Amino acid sequence: IRPGSDDIQHHGQKAGEALTRTFLSFPTTKTYFPHFDLSPGSQDVKGHGQKVADALSQAVANLDDLPGTLSKLSDLHAHKLRVDPVNFKLLSHCLIVTLACHLSKDLTPEAHASMDKFFASVATVLTSKYR
Amino acid sequence: MVHLSGEEKGYINAIWSKVSIDQTGAEALGRLLIVYPWTSRFFDHFGDLSSAKSVMGNAKVQGHGAKVLTSFGDAVKNMDNLKGTFAKLSELHCDKLHVDPENFKLLGNILVICLAEHFGKEFTPEVQAAWQKLVAGVATALAHKYH
Numbered sequence: 001i002r003p004g005s006d007d008i009q010h011h012g013q014k015a016g017e018a019l020t021r022t023f024l025s026f027p028t029t030k031t032y033f034p035h036f037d038l039s040p041g042s043q044d045v046k047g048h049g050q051k052v053a054d055a056l057s058q059a060v061a062n063l064d065d066l067p068g069t070l071s072k073l074s075d076l077h078a079h080k081l082r083v084d085p086v087n088f089k090l091l092s093h094c095l096i097v098t099l100a101c102h103l104s105k106d107l108t109p110e111a112h113a114s115m116d117k118f119f120a121s122v123a124t125v126l127t128s129k130y131r
Numbered sequence: 132m133v134h135l136s137g138e139e140k141g142y143i144n145a146i147w148s149k150v151s152i153d154q155t156g157a158e159a160l161g162r163l164l165i166v167y168p169w170t171s172r173f174f175d176h177f178g179d180l181s182s183a184k185s186v187m188g189n190a191k192v193q194g195h196g197a198k199v200l201t202s203f204g205d206a207v208k209n210m211d212n213l214k215g216t217f218a219k220l221s222e223l224h225c226d227k228l229h230v231d232p233e234n235f236k237l238l239g240n241i242l243v244i245c246l247a248e249h250f251g252k253e254f255t256p257e258v259q260a261a262w263q264k265l266v267a268g269v270a271t272a273l274a275h276k277y278h
Contacts, residue, residue, distance in 0.1 A: 013159055021256045025263040040256065094259075100247035101254055109183045112244065113166040 018047025088123035133268030156200030239266030
């Protein structure tokens, strides 16, 4: 996970691209952003991409304590955002597609499996206080 | 029933015409078995699937991957009639192979990732969206005859 993350320049940009892919491939995800300009490259999408990237970077730096590291975000998603759990899988998939586009062969099967597991773990933590 | 616009069909055909079916099929099936190891439940007879290296080098995985992706080619040729095209295969997967249709969704998404890996910049968000529609349509068609 870490080498893959270090190689990614402009994490925020990549997360923004992943969001754009998510909104385009899975239009139902847009229902959580009625207040956003969702056109590709919009300031809203860029800003949100940066937020997502920063949180993921923190998670990568603290792989052994995701619940602790993401506790505030868990609260936010449980009590305020209440994003249906199915959507985390959709964003995770598009994050991996973005990585695949940019890393090509460097996203080895092992790295792919690790990232998939990592994103699934993050999603589990973010939905852990839902009920 | 998946509806693909002319533009979306164009995106799909443009990519498909450049795909190496044997290579990408092997890659996709291999990655499925590595990323979601529980899918190996259908392939106990394939031999050594114990590591990423053994999976990717396994001749049976490669052969079967190629077979699966060749069949996927029928989807690309018949985007307006996926249910009809895959009716017989759907019965096979239910009655003989006993495959949970959830697996079709997993493989579809792995295929999308393989295409992203190969085509890089060319695999734009718009191209991805068209492919997501197609793989979802194929998954639905393959599950259609389940009972």
